[in-house]
Amino acid sequence: MLTIVDYQAGNPTSVRRALEALGLSARITADPEQVRRAGRIIFPGVGAAGAAMTVLRARGLDQALTEAFRAGTPILGICLGCQIVLTHSEEDDADCLNLIPGRTVRFRPADPALKIPHMGWNAVEATRPHPLLAHLRPGEQFYFVHSYYPQSERPEDIFAVCEHGVVFPAAIGRDNLFAVQFHAEKSGPVGLQLLKNFAEWKPC
Amino acid sequence: MLSKRIIACLDVRAGKLAKSVRFVDTKDIGDPVAKAREYYEQGLDELVLYDITASSEGRGILLEVVARVAAQVFIPFSVGGGLRTVEDCRRVLLAGAEKVNVNTAAVQRPDLIAEAARAFGSQAVVLSMDVRRVPASAAIPSGYEIVTHGGRTPTGLDALAWARRGEALGSGEIVVNSIDADGTKQGYEIGLTRAVAEAVSIPVIASGGGGTPEHLYAALTEGKADAALVASMLHYGEYTVGEIKAYLAKRGLKVRRTT
Structure with missing residues (x-):
């Protein structure tokens, strides 16, 4: 059983549907106690960082996620969930969860032909091996929709990159936490593979 | 660099689909869920699912089709046809x-675009224009x-002005459907597509022809x-998605290859 955190940022059922297609069951919850006790947590999300942090704090989910992270629970962040595990977001000037040191910053392409949001399929290149990126071929494409990207401070926290005017981290991680900027649940068979890898992941 | 997208449009005729419910689990050409998969x-x-009847009794069937597609198709998809309110x-x-996808209702009441963009974000709102x-x-x-x-009702709106207005109101993408080219299979209307793409800074999807x-x-x-919208090319089995992508890749375009 996986636990999907619901914090009023997008529709968490699309992640649950993808897990169900893999034969995995998941519950969607906004209850911090369930998050603390969860065996495995997926932290998806679409929307603005400031509003998301307000909801997380109001429900005590910020504390619950931090405690679960420190306790070693495997956590997968997706999209907005990949941004608010960092220290701070430029979007709404929001202080975030600070599980991985870094900042979320806005795309500022010099080339006007590069559209924002960065929306569509783009190639992801692994920069370091990670169990969640197992079985993925170089240059595999994933589905992105975002105007901000996660800029983690330490190079060793970056596991894959993508390019949209700037080379930016597409997957970051630390210990039992892994987070992807793309929508694994909407990235076809390769996205499902990543979710399967997460369900089987045993962080040391 | 982003890949060029191929988007398939499936018409959901609610009444007819209701009749073909017994074919749901077959590869019947009339079942949009099987085609989507x-x-x-x-x-x-x-994928785009278009409800071409958009009647009230069809609405329930459409939602059921949407849920079934969502359970087996793990790529983004949009739904259009008869959406009039944020609800x-x-x-x-x-x-x-x-x-x-909003179309006629947005022409009649442009604030629908702004309301939907506020409620769900611009990335979720596609302005479809005929x-x-x-x-x-x-x-x-x-x-x-x-x-x-x-195509039966002229509106007096200039397409480029409407595209710019749609972007300003918060639409995240624009589908440009040429009524002149639609169904001809003689090619997209390039002049129109390009004019709209140059008029706005959001993604433009070519449609029709x-x-x-x-x-x-x-x-x-x-x-x-x-991106380009395709329908009959795929529906009648003339091409597969893979064949179209192989051609585009050979011509030097970046596309997402899955094989």
């Missing part, structure tokens, strides 16, 4: 779609007029489109 397996990038949009998004070529005039300087009701992979290539290069 087939194209997904071929490497489709995105209509919310229902299809909760059923599993990522985006809504366009017909007309003699250029003071009211329609581009010579492209927005029409509704399948696609009959061969060469037509997609023209729309995605000369027409400056970010």
Whole structure:
């Protein structure tokens, strides 16, 4: 059983549907106690960082996620969930969860032909091996929709990159936490593979 | 660099689908869910489900189709046809779609675009516009007029002005459907597609007239489109998604290959 955190940022059922297609069951919850006790947590999300942090704090989910992270629970962040595990977001000037040191910053392409949001399929290149990126071929494409990207401070926290005017981290991680900027649940068979890898992941 | 997207459009005729419910688990051509799954397996990038009856009894069937597609197709998809209010949009998004397509209702009440963008974000709101070529005039300087009701009703709106307004109101993408080219399989209307792509800074999807992979290539290069909508090319089995992508890749376009 996986636990999907619901914090009023997008529709968490699309992640649950993808897990169900893999034969995995998941519950969607906004209850911090369930998050603390969860065996495995997926932290998806679409929307603005400031509003998301307000909801997380109001429900005590910020504390619950931090405690679960420190306790070693495997956590997968997706999209907005990949941004608010960092220290701070430029979007709404929001202080975030600070599980991985870094900042979320806005795309500022010099080339006007590069559209924002960065929306569509783009190639992801692994920069370091990670169990969640197992079985993925170089240059595999994933589905992105975002105007901000996660800029983690330490190079060793970056596991894959993508390019949209700037080379930016597409997957970051630390210990039992892994987070992807793309929508694994909407990235076809390769996205499902990543979710399967997460369900089987045993962080040391 | 982003890949050029191939988007398949599936019409959901609610009444007819109801009759073909018994074919649901077969590869019957009338079942949009089976088609959606087939194209997904071929490497489709995105899907549009269009409810072409949009009657109230059809709405329930549409939502059921959306939920069934969402359970087996793990790429983004949008739903259009008869969405008039934020509540209509919310229902299809909760059923599993990522985006809504608004068309006639947005022409009649442009604030629908702004309301939906506020409620769900611009990335979830696609402005779909039907366009017909007309003699250029003071009211329609581009010579492209927005029409509704399948092309029967002229609106007096200039297509480029409407596209810019749609972007300003918060739409995240624009589908440019040429009524003149639609169904001809003689190619997309390149001049129109390019004019809209140059008028706005959001992604533009070419629609209407696609009959061969060469037509997609023209729309995605000369027409400056970010994506191309295909329907009958796939529905009648003339091409697979993989064949179209192989052609585009051979011509040097970046596409997402799944094999």
